[in-house]
Amino acid sequence: MDTSTIFPFFEKGLPLRSRDLNAVFRRADAEVRHTRTCLHGMGILYGLHVTVETNTITIQAGAGVTSEGHLYCSHTPVELTNSTSPASKIIKREFKAESFGDYLDRPSTTDELNDTVEHLELNSIGTPLTSETLANKWLIVFFEVVAEDLKGCATCDKGKRANVTTKFLLIDDKVWSGNGSLPGLSAIFDCGPNTATNQSNTFTPISTTVVRLSLPDADGDSNLSDLYKNSLNTSFPGIKDELIKTCGLADTIFGLGSMGKDAASMLDVPALHPKTNGQYLYDYLRLIIRAYNEFVTTPFTRHMANLPPKTCFPKHLALGKFDANGGFSDDVRTPFYRPIFSGTTDTDFEYARQLYERLISLLINADFGSLDTEAKKELRITPSRRATFPVGMQAIPFYLKTDALQKNWRPASQFDALILSYDGTKRLQHQPFFDESDFYRIEGHVNQKITLNDKKKNQFEDLRDSLNLPFQVVLVKPLRGQDDVPSLTEFARQNPGLEHQGGVPSGGTFVVVVSGEGNTILGDFCLPYWVQPPTPKPVIADFEIKSQTTKPNEGETFVLFSTSENQNDLEWHVKGSNGDGTRLSADNHQNEYAHFFPLTNLPATHYLVTLTAKKDGRESVEKTTIVVINQKEQTPPKASFAVDAQENGDVSENGDEIKVTFTDAHKPFEIKLIFQNKSENADEYRWQLDGKLKSKAKNTFSQKFVWVAGEADPQTFTIQLTASRDGLIDIAEKTVTASLPSLNPID
Template sequence: MGNVLDQISKDNTRFTIFENDQVLTADQLNDLFNYLDVQNKLTRTKAIGVGIIYGLEIGVIDNKHLVVSKGAAITTDGDLLYFDYDQEFDQYDVFEDLNAKYPYFLNDSNQPLPMFELRDSRLVGAIPGKDLSTLEATTGTLLKDYVGILYLEDYNNDPDLCTGTDCDNKGITAVKELKILLIHKNNIGALLQSMPSMNKDYFSIDDLNIPRVIVNTDLDTYKELNASFNNALVVKEEIIAKLTKAYQVCKLVVEDDFEGGDPTEKWKSLLEEQFKLSESFYGQYVYDYARDITYAYNELRESLFSDDMLTSPDVDLFPKHVLIGLVRDATLKNPIPVIFPDLRIPPVREIPVLETRPISDFLRSNILRVSNIRFNFGLLIKRFNKIHIDLEYRHHFYESPILNNNNDSDELTRFNFMRIHSMISSFKVPTSTDFRSVDVGLKIIPSLFEDVPIGERSIPFYYSYNPSFPINLYWNFNANNRKKENQILSYFSNQYSNVGATVTPLKYNILKYNFFRIEGHIGFKLSDVEASLNKMILENNLPINIMSVQVEKKLETIPPRPWFFPHLYMYEKSIKSTFFDRMDDADSVNDDLVRATDAATTLIPATEFKTARQNVYDNAVDIGDAKFDYVKYRSAVSNIITAASNVKAQTKQFTFSNTAIPHDFILNSDVLRKTDIISSIYQNTLIKKKTGLMLGNFMKENPGLEHAGGVLRGGTFVIVYTADDKTVVADFMLPYASIDKDVVTNPPIYTPLPLPLPPLTPIIPKFPIGHLFELIPNYTKDLNLRLTPYIKDIDLDDRINVRVNKGVEESIKGLNIKLDGFDKRLNENSSLFTTVLTPTKFTTPGKDLGITADLNALRAAQDKMESLRDGTPERIAAERDYIKNANIITEKLGNTLITNDKTNALEVNAALAEVQSGIGLIKDESIRKEGAITVGKANVITRGFRINM
């Protein structure tokens, strides 16, 4: 009968409009039928698709019968072939296509292909055939080497031909009989031509891959680093070759977009020139550019894959047959019942047949819902597809473009070509000379990482903006369709947009971005880049970290960082503060000794000690400070030890108490040895830190270093600079935070603790002169010795008067010990004892501080206060009187005429100590608060003397 859609012409695309009483002719009726038939077939092939829609799988069961699952298919001539029920065949016969003479069943010599027709002997009126179980033995082949064919035998049958005496023609019968045929896979070559050549363009070109930048951890020069990028740029020739081939493959689709004809020669010329930039330290951007080209090319290739989409399928592909694949092993869940008489469609599928044989619930469920056949596909060595079967000998479904309208294949292909064209035409790297400073050139642009298509990322800054051929117009296909090209983020977005979120994206929501492009820093000085980047990160609260590493392995050129090592700092401060306290105490004692020996011939070298002490302070720089000089510090400490030794040498004739004096701590100090150890540890730690900031070493300690032109959210942006000129020449990225925790911008500073306030014990000089020497000598001449088992207070006036318990005083009255043999010694030391043991006076001969009367009043107030019971009105009044006198003394001693004279220190400190001691006896809470203020003023006066000395 031929293919219906092949016979479309002017005649059968028109039909007659019927009118009343009209005489109808066969042509008029046939024209109408043909028109409706053609429209029906065109709807299937052009609006739905062609091929196997579902099911129609063929298999062999244990008894060597063949089964075919229910399913449906559409031929390229628009015929709908289907089985509503699973089929089982037990016989076969040689197929001879005597009626339709289907040309696809002929080989190149016009000889019929050897095929077998399957039959079911259980059907009423079925033509007997041979038992299927004998096919393998008869042919010497295996059933599983055969391919099934669903064939619609379509021809016209004219049973009544005119004779010489009778021409009673009752019309021609259109026969459409559905058959299942078998053909050996070795004989199917001609039929395979009926399978559409899908995605031919896609498979005619290959993917493009760029080598990775491999940096050797042993590199020591920028030349070696640059070579790592250049080694990856060998992809240039492959880029040129594959772009050229891609254009030739797609020429019919894209040639109208290029007014000057084939653009590949211009591309080649530009690429050759652009890749020359790889020899400079802007070479990393050439690598980025090459990587962009590979992404864009691969997306171009993907646009050629139509996902089984077939536009206007050729009628001659498979007009009356579909290949249903190789015979598979199969099993039946239950026997297939005979519920239809034969294989003809559609009349032979009529439901009345079912009425003669009741259908069980199980059978009904299998007829209406699922197949009764389970196929064993074996090991799936072919690509996965939606019907889980090998497509080598099987037509699958080739859908109409309307069902795949999200894939605008040709338009997307054209767009991808234009994007590559605009990228190559726009490539230009801005250099440091193009900007006035790094603050002008440096930008951070939010973007997405390389796991998304290139069009969804921000446009890199090495693509210049050209209004006549804008890169942003051809960057993103969806943005182009929706006229949103001016909303794409880029370094030059301010040249084509005035939208705030596009021009200043860091001021808007950035949570949707997982990558940040950092651009415009190459060629500037390291310090400027670091300062600008840190400022930008801080001001915009960006989730990224930066590190700087040096290319060369030169320790001395690595700039110091604000490293802070708490364990070394604490240990060093502990040693120094202890040593400084001893120096201050010794200096205070020296001053007391000078005053105590004014009348003696001995000269205490206090000035030498003060000079040495100040020298220690001047050179006691923190070990981590660049100004620290261990040689000068050692010399200063040695000098203070010598000065302390000289002081002790001048006090040998004095009788000392059993306690060690501050000079002894200085003489026995191991501060130099400990400082030497700390300095050595610090220097070794510093060397290790700097060694880790060399690019090769940094890579060893931080795996995963890659060049990406920016940094991932939460990652580390690694700035690479050269040793000699500190110029930034490259950048890398770590996908995680690499933070040097030893870098502390504002480390803690050691400060001495403030003096305590009441009710704590007031500060008393550590080494007052009265504690340096014995207050009571072992032997005295003509001196009453009073046994004092309990001493309440020592009142030093013109004589030693020790207040003791009255009972004890009475028991020793009249006791007089006279010692002989020590007269000479006592006489020699009488002047010393006269000076040292003279009671501390607040009004000394020749130095009247003017507080004698006030001090006597204070003591009287204290005696009265102590004699009264706590909490009584009298006691509270006495406490207020004491505070009043204490304030008078404190105010007078705070006079600058007194505090500016450091020789008053001993008298002033002693008076203030007595003031604070009495305040400590106050019990009333409100009066204690007033006393705290007075103590604070006294501490200020005491500290002032300490600083001035």
Template structure:
């Protein structure tokens, strides 16, 4: 009997309407039956599906018996094959298919495929067969190498017209027996032709793979960078070929979408134009466009993959058989009830079963899974049924039951998206971006792990009213009429009301993990950085930016606000200390100047101010080390000149401030610090070259934006400082040495705005004038003892001191003599030298200072006797020296000193005195005492008079020629 659905004609699509008292014929009854049969079969195959609905798994037990689980299947001819109970087989027989002669069991040479029919010896009336356990030994095979077949033996049995009893024609019997067969895997090739060619369109096509852009770390020119992108764009020919094949494969589905027929010719022309534009700064966007095409194409290909769906399955696929898959290991929980699959009836098992066995017949237990199958190792892919995919007919659903994906509509949409992308691709020029109100823009989006339609629309797709890119970008948005709510650079051209689309950064952005950054290529680096920082700060965006240079030219890399604390702290401390010493010296100089107008204070102040003007931070762009060195040299020269004029002053309460300046090694230390700083800056700048930056920051990729928490890399050229490309890092690359507003270390002390700062001791006590006769006596005592006539009072002052020295020396000598007793002659010789030295000391000092007659110092100069004036001034000066500063009546004594000093200087300011060269040394000493005495005056009202007298003493002093 042939396939029912193969023979559908007007004879079995119509039937007779019966009437009362009508004589029914066989044709009328058969027409009605055939009509109903065809409708039933068609409903199964086209409205429900074909293949195994459930169960029907075959396996082998440890005792070498085969089992088949209950289940249901539908053939492509609409036959419903169903087993209500699990089956167990212990015998087999060679199956020859002599009745139905099913075409799938016949080879091209009219030979039959070797098949084995499985039987159960417990069935009533069963024909004895061979023991199933012997099949493996007989054939030299194993059960696991066999595939099970559920076969509906369908044929018409026409008995003889005459039988033993009569010759009445009783009609033809339609036989439909369900049989379980085995076929070896080597002989299953013909039967595999019955497997539906699922997803044939999907497997005809291949994915598009876009190579990565690999930039060499040795890159040094923009042409090399541009070549890195252009080398990848050779994928153009592969894209064109696969798009053409995709259209040809899906033409029956999509041809109605294109009014002008095959669009691939126009696509190829446009792709040639688009990929040619990769010779300029737009090459990175051409690369992005190629990636977009690959994503759109691959999504289209995936839409062709259906989940076991067949629309109007071919009747000849498997009209009378179902492939059950390979035999697998199995086990049973309870004995299996014998079941006659020919008439779907249970066999009486009371003679062979226990009393408890009948409980298996209860309906509620018949639904339990009695057989457990081991999947084995042949499972290569996951399936919802976890059963063999290669040798088993699964259930191939009708499209009405498989509507999770609107497959055909999505496929059409994908082709229209490709058409819109290729047609609308255009990279805006710098002039066009400048003319747009948007300029540089940051748009929230999703990373590449999201589908293309879920991401924001890139700015290199122009908005074409005749073929809107936003209409064909997202399938769900298209269905829900939300195409005007898609985020993009050009969103204001199609969405004039929705603020969430126009200004997405003002709304929730937590769901977005990527930010597109567009409208910056071709602009000046500094402007781009400023604009990006402004947008990032104003909108609190979780991204970082970094600018790197293509070329390895150190001089064109702009400095950053780098701050190195270890260098700044040391350098600040060094300069602050030096400036403090300059201030100290400046204070001393001012007071020296008040007493001696010859001190070059103005030169020092000018040099000091020059130091302050050039003492900038080493990181300050205006810091010039050579100017700073010159300023330091000048201030040291000025300090030397000042010090040369202070040799006559003794600094009693402090060290000489000028020596601190002259001995400072600030130049050498500043030079070292500056060198370290410059080397550090050079290293930082070197790291901002693209190749070097890649070595220090792996994972650099171009993606038209940056991930949340990542770093956006702006790439610019050295010659014109214009941005030519961008990359991203998926992590934050932050230069911790860049501090726009660094902390201020050791700020300078502000100058006082009120009265001058009073030091902790009187400034006059810092230094004092050395009387020349005292200095000469200390420096050259022997030459002057003959020239100076000590008076009795002075001699009495020396005798006790000398006696004290002799006493201490004699004591030490006695101790030494005691210790050296019994020591070697060398020590004894040393003792003798000590004694000789002692005698020498006594003979020189005692004899020369005590016994030599020293004439008294006279006070007659140029025939003028000034003894009274000198003694009067010395007496008043001595009283003032010993009087505390806050003593009552001090102002009276100060006035007396001024009067006596004035009287003395007027008497000394005489030509006769000035011409007395023999006594010039004594006069100079007296003048020095006058200068020192007037400096003791503290009363502000008397200061002017004291200074006048001191100036007069200096004038008289300069009138003498020093005579040694």
């Protein structure tokens, strides 16, 4: 568009020249056409739909404006019946003209064959409109501009005039595909917004997204903060670039200088990783994207696309295209492009401006440094809404400066007078807004310890129950094989959709990730559905007598060793009594516990040894009686056992070794051995396999053994029988080995 404001003034008595009048005409004509395109739009405004019958094309009433501003308007249908013959006509250079004025000072060129286009001109006597004639043709409305000389004779000059004629043309598809086409006949799909520039000036939703954490596919030993860091480092550069580009345009439109662009340029998320393990930064970046997309999809910003360049369809409107069989489609006709401010109101503009100012506030009011303060270390639950609702209907995250954001957090509230969202910085006894919320922000717990109240509930369950909120709490650990709490990767595989959202939806599951040692909270995720907490492994209390030392005429010292399973605390307790009922007791919390059992005046003193294994409010108890005999001479127990029977395989005993021989006929290589107790002078027995208690049977003990075919070094098992009486013990031990046949190929 020519933005020059230079035009002539006419003074009284000044000779009037042709170029002065032509300049006035050019300006007036350009203003009219620019008004049409820039204030009303360009393309087909309405109507101009095409119907085809035998030898007749009907164009319905309608209106349209070319990209150069030429107006076509018909209030009645137009019927086209024939095409000219032959099917070739010279279109002069005027076809590519940019304005009428170019022809008033330049002679017409009738011999420039390179600027021609094959076409069929409709509504003239000639070739019938058969399917063969129409095949692969575009139907266009064309404004033909011809500069006509008005010379009456060879020596006189009456000037010239511009003739603008509206014609309906059939243009072969090769013109649109670039084969011999002219610049003025660009295909409409090449004429979208901003084809004249390399950089888009439109507001569109941000194309870069925050890379989601692929928890089910993550290495079980991956550090949670590393997963966040990789996501942020991958996503951040593209998001920042799009923010800078869009904010530069928005600053200009809303008259904010470079405020938004400067704020976007200063955004530096990766530098803040160590302070939050990445989870709040992850949440922050997703919040920025939602606020950005909410801004660019307002009624005002949806119309912010620039118009196509005026050279796109300067003197034609495409009505549609005939296929190879003569069938017509208007799916590819010239669309209508609205000007930048068309269809919006002052309210739309103000609403978009407030959303943009909120975006700037989000960029400059992150306060991650305050997360180390005591005020931010208090667990809080804030009523909010799900991410599908507008940002302003959600609670303000606690890592933002609440006071700075409350003014424009929810711009819609200034039109509908609704209350602003707030940051739940305190635990209130009465929360009136929970009934209307479907999401609960949960914050202030990262890097804190898991604690239990007197009812064995953690702090999340305690606060949830005090507010009577409907969601489940599940604890997971980041690594595999840690106690009875599932790993994060295993839990994610079993429960699809695990994601960090800064809280939990109503009726969902809040998943807390704790460290392997110390129960420090590393982060949180959520699921939109209810998940029953995994059943913990049972606590099993058990112990064995590791050694015994006799102190003559004083007593016995026993070293007790715990073989308990799945516990994190132990408590030993010894209780004994003499003839006067005196009680002796001792406590110890170690795996190995040595205790002296003194003699009394009684022939035998009984001591009850109790081991209690504990974990997370669960416990298991194992008890054994130790008897100290008060006599100089006594017959000690003698532990002994032998194989009594077997199923499958051949068994032989040689001293302390039991050998099982298998052949191919014995497959699978497993055997059940029955051991006969041959101990003497004992009344209590403990059968153990590889150090684990299996039975306290007095007579026989059976055990199944299994070997794997092809093992180069078959496993060896150890069977141990402990016989005891009145505090004295004896131990018999034998090994069970196997001889396997060579592994033969499978037929």
